[in-house]
Amino acid sequence: MTRLRKLGAVATATASAYGSVLFLHSSLVSAGDNGGGSPLEALRKKVHDPGAVVPAREAQQSALKAAGKSNPLDVLVIGGGATGSGTALDAVTRGLRVGLVEREDFASGTSSRSTKLLHGGVRYLEKAVFNLDYGQFKLVLHALEERKQVIENAPHLCHALPCMTPCFSWFEVVYYWMGLKMYDLVAGRQLLHLSRYYSTKESVELFPTLARVVNDRSLRGTVVYYDGQMNDARLNVGLACTAALAGAAVLNHAEVVSLLKDDDGKRIIGARIRDNLTGKEFDTYAKVIVNAGGPFCDSIRKMANKNAQEMISPSSGVHIILPDYYSPEGMGLIVPKTKDGRVVFMLPWLGRTVAGTTDSSTSITYLPEPHEDEIQFILDAISDYLNVKVRRVDVLSAWSGIRPLALDPTAKNTESISRDHVVWEDYPGLVTITGGKWTTYRRRCC
Numbered sequence: 001m002t003r004l005r006k007l008g009a010v011a012t013a014t015a016s017a018y019g020s021v022l023f024l025h026s027s028l029v030s031a032g033d034n035g036g037g038s039p040l041e042a043l044r045k046k047v048h049d050p051g052a053v054v055p056a057r058e059a060q061q062s063a064l065k066a067a068g069k070s071n072p073l074d075v076l077v078i079g080g081g082a083t084g085s086g087t088a089l090d091a092v093t094r095g096l097r098v099g100l101v102e103r104e105d106f107a108s109g110t111s112s113r114s115t116k117l118l119h120g121g122v123r124y125l126e127k128a129v130f131n132l133d134y135g136q137f138k139l140v141l142h143a144l145e146e147r148k149q150v151i152e153n154a155p156h157l158c159h160a161l162p163c164m165t166p167c168f169s170w171f172e173v174v175y176y177w178m179g180l181k182m183y184d185l186v187a188g189r190q191l192l193h194l195s196r197y198y199s200t201k202e203s204v205e206l207f208p209t210l211a212r213v214v215n216d217r218s219l220r221g222t223v224v225y226y227d228g229q230m231n232d233a234r235l236n237v238g239l240a241c242t243a244a245l246a247g248a249a250v251l252n253h254a255e256v257v258s259l260l261k262d263d264d265g266k267r268i269i270g271a272r273i274r275d276n277l278t279g280k281e282f283d284t285y286a287k288v289i290v291n292a293g294g295p296f297c298d299s300i301r302k303m304a305n306k307n308a309q310e311m312i313s314p315s316s317g318v319h320i321i322l323p324d325y326y327s328p329e330g331m332g333l334i335v336p337k338t339k340d341g342r343v344v345f346m347l348p349w350l351g352r353t354v355a356g357t358t359d360s361s362t363s364i365t366y367l368p369e370p371h372e373d374e375i376q377f378i379l380d381a382i383s384d385y386l387n388v389k390v391r392r393v394d395v396l397s398a399w400s401g402i403r404p405l406a407l408d409p410t411a412k413n414t415e416s417i418s419r420d421h422v423v424w425e426d427y428p429g430l431v432t433i434t435g436g437k438w439t440t441y442r443r444r445c446c
């Protein structure tokens with residue numbers, strides 16, 4: 001138990017001294033980016049002022065309405081998820097005039113429905129090695145850099161989390177140990193903590209609900225490695241609020257219902273926005289519109305060109321919340337290969353256990369719902385590995401999120417679609433940013 005407490009202490013070292021939810025992108029914004037140190041310094045002071053207050057809704061809406069044809073915003077961002085809020089923050093801290101509109105609330109989409117891991121993607125590294133795929137390798141490398149940076153930027157919302165990989169043969173011990181050592185190696189200076197092997201006795205001490213025998217195979221030990229864990233919803237709201245404090249006009253419950261074109265119809269120059277609280281509509285103009293609508297980005301692209309080819313291949317992922325006793329505080333469990341070859345996680349989350357996820361093709365809906373077979377799939381996948389009875393009645397809540405995977409026309413299933421992001425201007429004045437992981441939001445926003 002002492003070892004568990006030590007690991008837990010590392011994992012929960014969340015720099016509780018940070019009371020504020022506000023932060024600036026530390027490495028992507030440098031003094032040079034906006035032509036000198038002092039404006040950035042002034043911005044930092046403003047954002048870090050404990051008495052700073054985000055301007056009221058009326059002020060945000062007035063700023064958007066005031067952006068007319070003759071004095072357009074530099075950038076209008078559609079969508080207040082990780083991508084849109086990150087883009088707005090990056091743009092405003094570079095000295096641009098920025099607007100951000102979100103149909104529902106910040107993080108109401110995919111960005112609050114994730115597994116909450118800041119990760120490089122161990123399984124993508126596996127694919128990179130076996131397929132000799134340099135593209136996948138670069139994805140992992142960049143994500144590992146971002147994992148560390150995001151934890152440093154928002155230590156009050158993110159921390160390192162140990163994850164245990166159970167091994168049921170000596171081959172698995174060697175295989176996972178080598179793979180996770182490679183993961184450490186690729187992280188290089190961005191490493192959170194070194195992975196290591198634990199014997200069966202040590203492992204069950206660390207994870208008391210872990211089964212010692214699975215399908216007649218005895219546990220040979222576990223390999224514990226580290227990734228990051230974040231509070232995705234709060235991180236997202238923090239980005240939007242920081243963008244607002246830095247001067248962006250940021251409005252939730254504000255839906256883009258159509259795009260405005262110039263007189264020749266050749267360029268997008270603004271958007272018609274409906275305030276979903278009052279039902280009233282108004283126009284905002286901008287030199288560039290960034291479409292960060294996540295799974296809905298095709299519907300926004302079709303406002304510019306109704307014949308636009310769809311680029312999103314939606315895939316749904318379900319998570320369930322289970323009671324705290326399913327997993328110990330400060331230690332996650334990763335099942336690297338379920339019966340159908342998928343990865344399933346069980347992680348401590350706000351005093352409970354979050355388990356997931358699934359990956360199945362879906363249609364795009366406003367409020368995706370978890371299906372019973374998806375919930376059952378997760379329960380089945382974890383039950384083999386636990387010595388407690390996994391019961392349907394223990395599911396305290398469940399939700400579903402839609403991955404905005406950017407379509408590769410040659411891919412046969414969603415598993416093989418690249419998790420990288422895509423930046424695409426298919427109509428002058430309208431740039432779409434989609435795909436990618438939460439972990440790497442800063443890369444696609446700058």
Ligand SMILES: Cc1cc2nc3c(=O)[nH]c(=O)nc-3n(C[C@H](O)[C@H](O)[C@H](O)COP(=O)(O)OP(=O)(O)OC[C@H]3O[C@@H](n4cnc5c(N)ncnc54)[C@H](O)[C@@H]3O)c2cc1C
Pocket residue numbers: 078079080081082083084101102103104105106107108109110111112113114115116117118119254255256257292293294295296297300315316317318357400401402403404434435436437438439440
């Ligand atoms: C099940 C699951 C698990 C995941 N786990 C992880 C993980 O552990 N780690 C990780 O790094 N990544 C993870 N991801 C990926 C990550 O969550 C997404 O890449 C990220 O959240 C996408 O953010 P986004 O801003 O592009 O989309 P969204 O968060 O969906 O934001 C798009 C926003 O646009 C708004 N919008 C749409 N249309 C309009 C309009 N017309 N007007 C105004 N607003 C509009 C929507 O309301 C929405 O809020 C996971 C994804 C899923 C589905």
